[in-house]
Amino acid sequence: MRPLPWLSPLLCGVVLAVGGYAGLSGLGEARWVPFVGGLVALVALDAVGSRWAGSWERGSAGVGPRWRLVGLTAVQAGLVVVVAFADGSGMARVLFLLVPFGVYFAFGRVVAVGVGVAVMAFLVVAFQVTVPGWTRSVGHVSDLVMFGIGVVLAVVMAEMAAAGERNRVARDVHDGIGHHLTAVSVLLEKAVAFRQQDAEVADRAIEDARQSARQALEDVRTSVRALREPFRLGDALVRLTGPLGADVTCTGDESRYATNVLLALYRAAQEGITNAVRHGGPDVTVTVHCGPREARLAVIDNGSGFAPEREGFGLRGLRERIAQVGGTVDVTCGAGTRLTVVVPRRAAA
Template sequence: MPLPSRPRRPDGLPAAPVPWVSPALYAAVAVAGAYAGLRGLGDTRALPFAAGLAALAALDWGERRRWPAGTPPLPGTLLLAVRLGLFLVVAAADGSGLSRVLFLLLPFGAYFVLGPAASVAAGALCLGGIVIGFQLADPAWHGRTEAVADVLMFAIGLVLAVAMASVAVEEQRQRARVESSHARLRAYADQVADLSAAAERGRLARDIHDGLGHHLTAISVLLEKAAAYRDRDAAVADAAVADARHSAQRALEEVRASVRTLRADAEPFRLAASLEELALRSGRSPLVVVEAGGDEGPFTRDALVALFRAAQEGVTNARRHAGAERVEVRLRLEADRGRLVVADDGRGFAAGREGAGLAGMRERLELAGGTLAVESAPGAGTRLTAVVPSAAG
């Protein structure tokens, strides 16, 4: 859940972290002054006393309305000077003597307007003013315990006021950092979602090309074969049609399997069995020979599927482009890696002429942490070597 934010000044200082402090002190001074006036304690002048407190409250309200995100330094300094004058008016009219606590608001407010150094300076100014006031009123004040205690308590109040302001500022800065971190996390989550969607689209594209594309290529080749042998050898043509029908069924099964994968966890994948089935589906054009060995257990499903797609792409290329008569598929699964070699005796191709199929195969292997090497030359056949690491490796 996002934390509620408060208005903030451009320089990062909070606007009013503890807005109840000023009204609380105004109320305490008003109650003490009224009590002193009613009881005849000291010389309380009601009109300037009440007017000064009302002016202070109105000043606070107007400042918050005018600068809800925090008072800028220049008008803030002017308002501090106005408050100091009003504090002097209220203190002069207060017979209880409690109104000196209002001066604590000067360093407290200065912290938010001008920073810690100005706050300490304002506190020192207030303390010096209190001492001077005592000295002017009674040069022997330092010999009276009550007067010394008042000065000490005021000094402690100044320390607490500056400390409270410092804590409030730090709390607001921490809150701002948390809010910023939450915003960055939300942005990162959106990026991860976008990348995940892109990765899933890429995976589906590879599956369509490597799976459905393979079967459609086989169907096309088999139907061409059936058409070519229709008049010369009906049995060969019928067998080609049957093989094409079988490839169409396999294509439909793979489409359904892809849909199931999107809806639920993938089923266990057996690489060796899939390679044997690939060889059987290929028939004798070209003849596909599979040699597989090793334990599939240490390998992830993605790694095994990547090796199978490499074999599938190699067989498809040998049938469609290379005119190969024989394709050898050799699989060796070791403790740290799996190695698949697909070699055909076709026409080969010149370096730098890899198509989209090989590029997609290489991308799939890289996503599984593996590599692809292609060796070919015109008239020398093609040899694909795919390597993936095991989960333990």
């Protein structure tokens, strides 16, 4: 799914409001059927394009989705032309920015810039045909210059959205893979230590290490799929801590909370357990309470802890993730380490 899925509906809504007002008040002549129908079709088309782009990125449908996206982009551009000519206010020209913006996520920056230049060339030709002497009109020249600036801003905006999405995936991979590789390392060390003394314990540790490795692969698939399937925090925490023998207590009603909040708590538990295994002692306790107003997660170990100034990428990424859902992170070290995460129920979805 492409970032900023609200952009197309927002722009279409603004164009509908301005163009509708212009048509009803007599400030401009609106051709209502192609105008309204085209805007509705653009919103629906953007939703379809988002799903197709996701299928192509996951590689689940071969080469087909790429060519479907090419056709979809052409249809989108055609609809924008229809809406622009049916709109009496001139506001609909802003919708042309959706074309290079959408192309960016399907085909990259170079193609998006090329499409933006092509759209500007089309507008020049359209002005030349429909508005003789437009080059002497300050309004039309300003419109073209502002559109050029808009193309640049659309590409920059797409870059920023893509960077944010890459950072999110990087945090997912770090939190998930990092935790499971740490678990595999600890379990294999345990197997080596008990190989001569207790073969049964060593075999069990190896089997748990295999399970952690399989869970790591599943985490990668889950991150790439953007976690589309229903998520259950309690079940996920039990699977997460099972191989390490950590104590888990889940109370409250997690169904009150959005999936992104539950995922943020899960990643926080992963990071806390990973740090506990690395720096802490053998006893790790995880508690989660999903209350009516806020959810509270605590990961506690009895190890030696670590200095606050040694906070690494994992905890920094965790703070960013929790801040995105309106929560807070607190880490205290003393006779052990305690990671506390609090997230309000009405966090942004």
